[in-house]
Amino acid sequence: MGSEIIFFMTFFIACKNGIANSYTVPYKEMFFNQTLDHFNCVSFGEKTFQQRYLLKETWWNQGVGPIFFYTGNEGDVAVFWNNTGFIQEIAPKFQALVVYAEHRFYGKSVPSGNDSFKHPIVGLLTIEQALADYAHLLTHLKEELNASQCPVIAFGGSYGGMLSAYFRFKYPNIVDGAIAASAPIYQVAGLTSSSSFFQAVTQTFHNALPNCESQIRKAFQILNQWAAEGVVGFNRIRKTFNLCDDISNLTKFQHFLSWARNAFVFVAMMDYPYSTDFIGKLPGHPVKTMCQQMFSTSAPTKGLAVAVSLFYNASGDKECLDVDKFIPCADPTGCGEGENSRAWDYQACTEVNLEGGSNNVTDMFPELPFTAEMRDEYCLRTWGVTPRRDWLKTHMWGRDIAHSTNIVFSNGDLDPWTQGGVTHNVSSGIHAILIKGGAHHLDLRRSNPADPNSVIVARSFEKMMIYSWIKLARKSKNF
Numbered sequence: 101m102g103s104e105i106i107f108f109m110t111f112f113i114a115c116k117n118g119i120a121n122s123y124t125v126p127y128k129e130m131f132f133n134q135t136l137d138h139f140n141c142v143s144f145g146e147k148t149f150q151q152r153y154l155l156k157e158t159w160w161n162q163g164v165g166p167i168f169f170y171t172g173n174e175g176d177v178a179v180f181w182n183n184t185g186f187i188q189e190i191a192p193k194f195q196a197l198v199v200y201a202e203h204r205f206y207g208k209s210v211p212s213g214n215d216s217f218k219h220p221i222v223g224l225l226t227i228e229q230a231l232a233d234y235a236h237l238l239t240h241l242k243e244e245l246n247a248s249q250c251p252v253i254a255f256g257g258s259y260g261g262m263l264s265a266y267f268r269f270k271y272p273n274i275v276d277g278a279i280a281a282s283a284p285i286y287q288v289a290g291l292t293s294s295s296s297f298f299q300a301v302t303q304t305f306h307n308a309l310p311n312c313e314s315q316i317r318k319a320f321q322i323l324n325q326w327a328a329e330g331v332v333g334f335n336r337i338r339k340t341f342n343l344c345d346d347i348s349n350l351t352k353f354q355h356f357l358s359w360a361r362n363a364f365v366f367v368a369m370m371d372y373p374y375s376t377d378f379i380g381k382l383p384g385h386p387v388k389t390m391c392q393q394m395f396s397t398s399a400p401t402k403g404l405a406v407a408v409s410l411f412y413n414a415s416g417d418k419e420c421l422d423v424d425k426f427i428p429c430a431d432p433t434g435c436g437e438g439e440n441s442r443a444w445d446y447q448a449c450t451e452v453n454l455e456g457g458s459n460n461v462t463d464m465f466p467e468l469p470f471t472a473e474m475r476d477e478y479c480l481r482t483w484g485v486t487p488r489r490d491w492l493k494t495h496m497w498g499r500d501i502a503h504s505t506n507i508v509f510s511n512g513d514l515d516p517w518t519q520g521g522v523t524h525n526v527s528s529g530i531h532a533i534l535i536k537g538g539a540h541h542l543d544l545r546r547s548n549p550a551d552p553n554s555v556i557v558a559r560s561f562e563k564m565m566i567y568s569w570i571k572l573a574r575k576s577k578n579f
């Protein structure tokens with residue numbers, strides 16, 4: 101088997117360039133009559149909702165080839181289809197059926213219109229329910245497509261990566277292996293230091309260009325001095341940053357600072373070596389560009405304004421920058437816009453723990469804390485709930501993940517979420533790979549000529565693992 105794997109790996113490396121630029125193939129958009137409450141036969145009885153999934157059968161060796169299943173995360177699943185080309189790129193070689201499932205309460209899979217975000221229905225927005233959806237959907241698909249014996253591999257990035265790992269933890273009867281990219285499973289279970297996230301963002305900028313970090317610190321320091329001057333200072337900030345609205349008081353000023361901080365968070369996450377349009381349009385190596393822009397004028401504050409515009413005015417069509425579009429929520433890195441952001445806010449108020457803020461000591465940002473008390477107060481006020489701080493650690497195993505097998509956790513050293521994920525090989529079945537020069541789940545993206553060698557190696561390792569899991573599954577089922 102060993103030599104077979106090596107052959108397989110070489111084969112993929114050789115083929116990589118040939119398929120690099122073929123564009124995303126369309127999929128069939130499907131809806132599944134999904135059970136609304138998997139765990140309580142009384143409250144919602146037989147109620148169902150329409151869960152969206154994207155299906156691609158073209159490459160499948162029908163009834164024989166494996167099923168590649170993307171465990172959808174906090175957004176429109178079509179966005180993940182567009183940004184997870186790795187699966188589509190390898191599926192033909194594996195002759196796989198490709199399914200991207202949308203997470204309940206997101207995109208087109210919102211169960212009950214506007215009532216979805218009210219009590220009691222919003223209470224059905226949990227990780228347990230989402231995983232049960234995926235298990236139920238797969239069981240149904242296997243039946244309908246005569247695929248009962250076909251091995252299943254789960255894929256996911258970020259929260260989706262957490263889900264693909266959890267899916268393997270909880271349903272090893274249904275999923276044979278999982279690629280969990282940039283999945284901060286320890287952080288969201290409250291097992292990492294609350295300061296490490298913004299420290300990691302700072303590190304990425306620190307490493308990109310000498311003095312970048314210190315210039316950013318300087319800029320924020322000057323902004324604080326301006327704010328201390330009151331109205332005159334606030335107006336100066338508005339003018340420097342070309343803001344749509346006045347900063348009227350210190351609360352607004354703090355909001356402005358969180359908004360500015362967030363540009364750095366997203367650019368660090370999206371620090372891909374080529375231009376992308378995932379969470380906003382960005383050039384290749386945007387962290388370096390942002391650092392260069394910090395020095396594009398002699399005034400650090402103006403440099404900061406130019407730098408944050410890289411993210412907020414990426415489209416180049418903003419006449420002014422709208423700070424109010426950034427909505428503070430239970431995730432200090434922001435929840436996005438629209439209905440999807442409400443769903444994520446609720447999850448960050450219940451199971452997913454993203455407490456922690458910036459402190460201007462271990463990180464380069466102004467002191468903007470987000471403590472357990474602040475989260476409790478916010479979540480009670482916004483959702484009428486109190487976060488279940490320790491539950492994820494209990495039911496998703498905390499650090500005791502060696503009980504599972506057949507999972508690859510991948511992380512990139514540029515990505516601030518890496519510090520919250522699995523970065524050491526845990527056992528002979530739980531693998532960790534580190535992608536040097538990699539941002540947020542770079543490995544799940546379609547291959548690109550600008551890819552660093554590290555991600556090419558990572559993808560080869562993942563393909564090799566997938567191959568071995570499929571082989572193992574077939575052997576155990578005699579199929």
Ligand SMILES: *[C@@H]1O[C@H](CO)[C@@H](O)[C@H](O)[C@H]1NC(C)=O
Nearest residue numbers: 132133134146147148149150
């Ligand atoms: C979905 O399932 C429920 C319960 O089994 C059933 O009552 C309903 O008719 C189904 N809806 C669709 C659209 O198939």
Ligand SMILES: *[C@@H]1O[C@H](CO)[C@@H](O)[C@H](O)[C@H]1NC(C)=O
Nearest residue numbers: 124176177178179180181182
């Ligand atoms: C996915 O990419 C295609 C092609 O660029 C684009 O037309 C489509 O709008 C994208 N879908 C989403 C949801 O971003």
Ligand SMILES: *[C@@H]1O[C@H](CO)[C@@H](O)[C@H](O)[C@H]1NC(C)=O
Nearest residue numbers: 212213214215216217438439
């Ligand atoms: C849901 O709320 C939106 C915005 O408040 C409103 O425009 C829409 O009509 C509502 N839909 C339903 C079905 O009530």
Ligand SMILES: *[C@@H]1O[C@H](CO)[C@@H](O)[C@H](O)[C@H]1NC(C)=O
Nearest residue numbers: 162163242243244245246247
């Ligand atoms: C599944 O198998 C049954 C019985 O062999 C057959 O009637 C049906 O057409 C098959 N379905 C698909 C999607 O191949």
Ligand SMILES: *[C@@H]1O[C@H](CO)[C@@H](O)[C@H](O)[C@H]1NC(C)=O
Nearest residue numbers: 317320321324460465466467
């Ligand atoms: C950060 O801390 C330094 C040292 O205490 C201080 O001089 C600076 O004003 C602080 N910056 C901000 C933005 O609060």
Ligand SMILES: *[C@@H]1O[C@H](CO)[C@@H](O)[C@H](O)[C@H]1NC(C)=O
Nearest residue numbers: 345346347348349350351352
């Ligand atoms: C600050 O200003 C905003 C309007 O810009 C206002 O809604 C808010 O109530 C003010 N907060 C305080 C504490 O004065």
Ligand SMILES: *[C@@H]1O[C@H](CO)[C@@H](O)[C@H](O)[C@H]1NC(C)=O
Nearest residue numbers: 342413416417418419420421
């Ligand atoms: C956004 O970018 C465009 C094009 O570079 C520029 O004309 C405009 O002034 C920018 N807007 C802001 C608010 O900086």
Ligand SMILES: *[C@@H]1O[C@H](CO)[C@@H](O)[C@H](O)[C@H]1NC(C)=O
Nearest residue numbers: 523524525531532533534561
């Ligand atoms: C984990 O083990 C694999 C070999 O199985 C190795 O390639 C990889 O570098 C190791 N990961 C870490 C983080 O040391």
